[in-house]
Amino acid sequence: MKIVVITSSAHVNGASTYLADQFIEGATDGYNDIYHYNAVDHQNNFVMVDEDNQAISQHDDIDHLLDKIKAADLVVMVTPLYYFGMSSLLKTIVDRFYDYNNELRGNKQAVMIATGAGSVNTAFDSLKIHYKQIIDYMHWINAGAIWDLKALAHPAIDRYGQEAFKLGQKFTAGN
Template sequence: MKIIVISGSAHADGASTYLADRFVAGAHVAGQQVDRYNVVDHQTNFVMVAENEDPIPQDDDCAQLLTKVTQADLVVLVTPVYYYAMSSLLKTVVDRFYDINTTLKGMDKQIMMLATAYDPDEHVFDSMKINYRQLANYLGWHDAGTVWDHGALTHPAIDRYGQQAYDLGAQLKD
């Protein structure tokens, strides 16, 4: 199974990176091939659309990511929550899916979401869960699992969410 993990956090050692690391460790134990793409390490321009609704090509690093997304069996989105939504870094990448929208829609892919929030209230994810479901449904991809880590780094349960991420990776089969 080919997996692309797209991390949309600006914090190199933050809770989102921790969940991504744990997922990747589990996936490696399961013998899976994992590519990582940390958005903050690449230039990703906003999606641009012409009046006829065709995407306008961008001179940035996103083309290589979109190729990996197309080739992947599983796309894992990893993000902290900012104002009840995914980070702008990750949202910019997801918006760039529009560049290859007709290719991606209906592909037999799986998708996962690993999200962290400093806020201890689990309702901090409510709107993000709706957006995630809508994205998966729109693309026709299969939800392969989620981790919603509320209260990230503020409680000892961080290891519980890290274990959930690890288990999601470890249970993957070709």
């Protein structure tokens, strides 16, 4: 299985990075081809369109990622919660799907892993709706999600780390 994991946190060694690492470790076997793309390490420009509603070529690092997503069976989006939504780094990547919608649609599974620090049980509601709208529009199948509202708090991070590992294991050849 070809898996693309997109991380998008500016927090080095933060909770979302930890959960992404746990997912990758769980999904690692001799059969999966896992590509990890950390948006922090790349130059990705915002989507731009001309007056005819055609995407304007950006000449940045995202074309390589989009080629990987085109070939992927599973796309894993990992983000910290910023003002009730995904990070701007991940949003920029999702917006860049625009130029490749037809090539990216269908025949993929998707996973969302999101982390936040708070006590409001509704904090993820907007992101959950956005994620569902993205995968519905792309005709992708929701293969799971982790909504960690207690980011970096022990023992919650350990519980969510185990959950991420088990979710990754779901995509190994033995399962």
